[in-house]
Amino acid sequence: MAENFKSLGVRADLIQGLDGLGIQTPTPVQSAAIPFLINEGSDLIAQAQTGTGKTAAFGVPLLMKVDPAVDKIQGLIIAPTRELAKQIGKELFRFTKFCDPKIFVEVAAGGDKIEEQIQRLSRPTPILVATPGRLMDLLKAGLQLDGVRYLVLDEADEMLSMGFQQELSAIFKATPNRQATWLFSATFQKRVQGLIADHMSGNAHRVQVEPKQIVNRNIDHQFAICAREEKDAFIINYLKAQGSARGLIFCRTRAGAIRMGEELEKAGLSVGVIQGDLSQRDRDKVMRAFKKERVQFLIATDVAARGIDVEGLSFVIQHQLPDAIQYYTHRSGRTARAGKTGVSLTLIEPSERGQITKLEQSLGLNFSLVE
Missing domain, CATH: 3.40.50.300 (P-loop containing nucleotide triphosphate hydrolases)
Incomplete structure (x- = not known):
C-alpha cells in the first residue's frame, strides 16, 4: 500500500487540501484506484463500501483531469440520494481549497429549486454531482452533457435497487463523448452486471477491496x-x-x-x-x-x-x-x-x-x- 498521496501521483495543491482535512494515508481503495485513474483514466469497476474513502478515490483523479478553462461540464458524478450527492460535492469543494484556478463543483438534487440550479449551471462548471431524477429534469430543461468525458456512478447497486435503471441508461445516451465510466458499487448483483455489460468496456480495470481491509x-x-x-x-x-x-x-x-x-x-x-x-x-x-x-x-x-x-x-x-x-x-x-x-x-x-x-x-x- 502506498505510504502517501504523492507516491500515488496526486498533485501538490490537492495533497495540501487532503492534508488540511487530516487525510494523509491512502486507504486500500485509494491506493488501488488513484494511480490507475490518473495515468490511464479508462473504464474502472470498483467494489467498495461506504466509509472506505471512495469519494477521494474517484474525486481526486477527476479534479486532476478536468480543465477549469473549458466552459463545459467535463466530469459527471451520479449518486443515489440527495444527501450523498451533497456530501460528495462538499468533499470535492474541500479537496480544492488550495487549487488555483478554482475548480467549480455544482450539486443538482431534488428538493432544491431547479431554477436556481439551472442558473448556477450557466456558469463554467467542470464537475456536476447529480441524482438521477434531478438530472433527467435538467436534461428536459436543455442541459447539455456533450462535454462530459468522465462519468462516475457512485453506489451503482443502490441506484438500481431504487429503480433508476431507465434514468441511468438515459444518462449513458446523453454523454456520447465520454472517454470513460468509473463505477463504484458495494455489491454486484445481476442488475449491476447487466449495466456493466451494456455500457462499459469488456476489459475495464477492476479494483476489489477485501472486506477485511475496509x-x-x-x-x-x-x-x-x-x-x-x-x-x-x-x-x-x-x-x-x-x-x-x-x-x-x-x-x-x-x-x-x-x-x-x-x-x-x-x-x-x-x-x-x-x-x-x-x-x-x-x-x-x-x-x-x-x-x-x-x-x-x-x-x-x-x-x-x-x-x-x-x-x-x-x-x-x-x-x-x-x-x-x-x-x-x-x-x-x-x-x-x-x-x-x-x-x-x-x-x-x-x-x-x-x-x-x-x-x-x-x-x-x-x-x-x-x-
Whole structure:
C-alpha cells in the first residue's frame, strides 16, 4: 500500500487540501484506484463500501483531469440520494481549497429549486454531482452533457435497487463523448452486471477491496444479548449513560424507527427520526437539527442513512443485525470518522450468537460482549 498521496501521483495543491482535512494515508481503495485513474483514466469497476474513502478515490483523479478553462461540464458524478450527492460535492469543494484556478463543483438534487440550479449551471462548471431524477429534469430543461468525458456512478447497486435503471441508461445516451465510466458499487448483483455489460468496456480495470481491509480500525465493536422485548429498555439505559455523547441508532424498518423514536421521546431523550416516508423538507429539518446538535440522538433506517455524514459521532447502535454484511460496515462506519475513535454496538437475541462469529470471520473483527 502506498505510504502517501504523492507516491500515488496526486498533485501538490490537492495533497495540501487532503492534508488540511487530516487525510494523509491512502486507504486500500485509494491506493488501488488513484494511480490507475490518473495515468490511464479508462473504464474502472470498483467494489467498495461506504466509509472506505471512495469519494477521494474517484474525486481526486477527476479534479486532476478536468480543465477549469473549458466552459463545459467535463466530469459527471451520479449518486443515489440527495444527501450523498451533497456530501460528495462538499468533499470535492474541500479537496480544492488550495487549487488555483478554482475548480467549480455544482450539486443538482431534488428538493432544491431547479431554477436556481439551472442558473448556477450557466456558469463554467467542470464537475456536476447529480441524482438521477434531478438530472433527467435538467436534461428536459436543455442541459447539455456533450462535454462530459468522465462519468462516475457512485453506489451503482443502490441506484438500481431504487429503480433508476431507465434514468441511468438515459444518462449513458446523453454523454456520447465520454472517454470513460468509473463505477463504484458495494455489491454486484445481476442488475449491476447487466449495466456493466451494456455500457462499459469488456476489459475495464477492476479494483476489489477485501472486506477485511475496509473496516475502520478505530471502531470498538461490541454486542449485547437481550430478548426482543428488552431492547428498548437496554437502549434507553445506554443512551442515558452517554452524557453529552452523540450517536446514531439503526432500525431495520420504517415502522421500527418510528416506534423507537416514540419510546425514546417518552423516556425524555432528545431524538430525531429519519426514514423513507419523510418528505424531503422534513428530512432536511431532522438532519439540520441533528447536525446543529439541537438533537442528541438520531434514529435511521439503512436506506435513509445513505449519505449521512455527521462529524463527532461517538457511537452507533444497531437495534438488530442488518440483512447483509455490507450494511454492517456501512452502519458502523458512521462513527470514528476522520481519525477519531467510536463504538459500534449491536443488539442480538440469544439465538443469533453465531451471526456475530460470522461477522468476526468475514470482516476480521473482534467483538466484545457488553453485559
